[in-house]
Amino acid sequence: MTPVGRGFRVRVYTVVRAIPEGRVAGYGDVAALAGAAGAARQVGYAMAALRDDPAAPVPWHRVIRSTGAIAWGGEPGRPLLQRALLEAEGVAFAGDRVDMARHRWRPDRQDLEALLDALEAAP
DNA sequence: CTGCTGACGGTAT
DNA sequence: AATACCGCCAGCA
Numbered sequence: 001m002t003p004v005g006r007g008f009r010v011r012v013y014t015v016v017r018a019i020p021e022g023r024v025a026g027y028g029d030v031a032a033l034a035g036a037a038g039a040a041r042q043v044g045y046a047m048a049a050l051r052d053d054p055a056a057p058v059p060w061h062r063v064i065r066s067t068g069a070i071a072w073g074g075e076p077g078r079p080l081l082q083r084a085l086l087e088a089e090g091v092a093f094a095g096d097r098v099d100m101a102r103h104r105w106r107p108d109r110q111d112l113e114a115l116l117d118a119l120e121a122a123p
Numbered sequence: 124c125t126g127c128t129g130a131c132g133g134t135a136t
Numbered sequence: 137a138a139t140a141c142c143g144c145c146a147g148c149a
Contacts, residue, residue: 007146007147008145009147026131026132027130027131027132028133031131031144036144038143038145039131039144039145039146040132040144041129041143041144041145042129042144042145042146043131044131045128045129045130045145045147046130046146047130048128048129048130049146049147050130060130063130065131065132066131066133067132070130071130071131073130073131074130079130082130125149126148126149127147127148128147128148129145129147131143132142132143132144133141133142133143134140134141135139135140135141135142136138136139136140136141
């Protein structure tokens with residue numbers, strides 16, 4: 001299923017779909033993996049664009065701030081939903097932040113290979 | 124083509 | 137620990 005959006009955003013969504021359940025990644029991490037290091041903000045905007053396509057199979061809740069905090073933007077209440085979705089996957093919080101040491105996703109060689117494949121397959 | 128609009132991140136106070 | 141500042145750029149009307 002091709003996610004909504006074009007160009008850069010498609011790559012972003014592809015990367016996000018590669019984040020395993022129970023793990024999280026920072027917006028900047030996703031940007032770097034999508035081949036746009038430093039474009040963290042753009043990734044955030046790409047996530048915001050998902051609201052136009054609720055059916056898009058993108059686990060957006062696994063993308064959080066590099067600090068472990070959940071981003072405030074989007075529709076009212078969205079951050080709470082995000083936290084709930086993460087906790088449902090077993091992600092632990094310390095206060096209002098995710099325990100990054102424990103849950104931050106660091107793709108291994110296999111993950112990267114699969115990701116590169118996916119990026120190639122998604123125009 | 125121009126302008127507007129946004130789920131960020133690192134560094135310096 | 138909490139703010140404040142800047143640099144970031146792709147879509148769409």
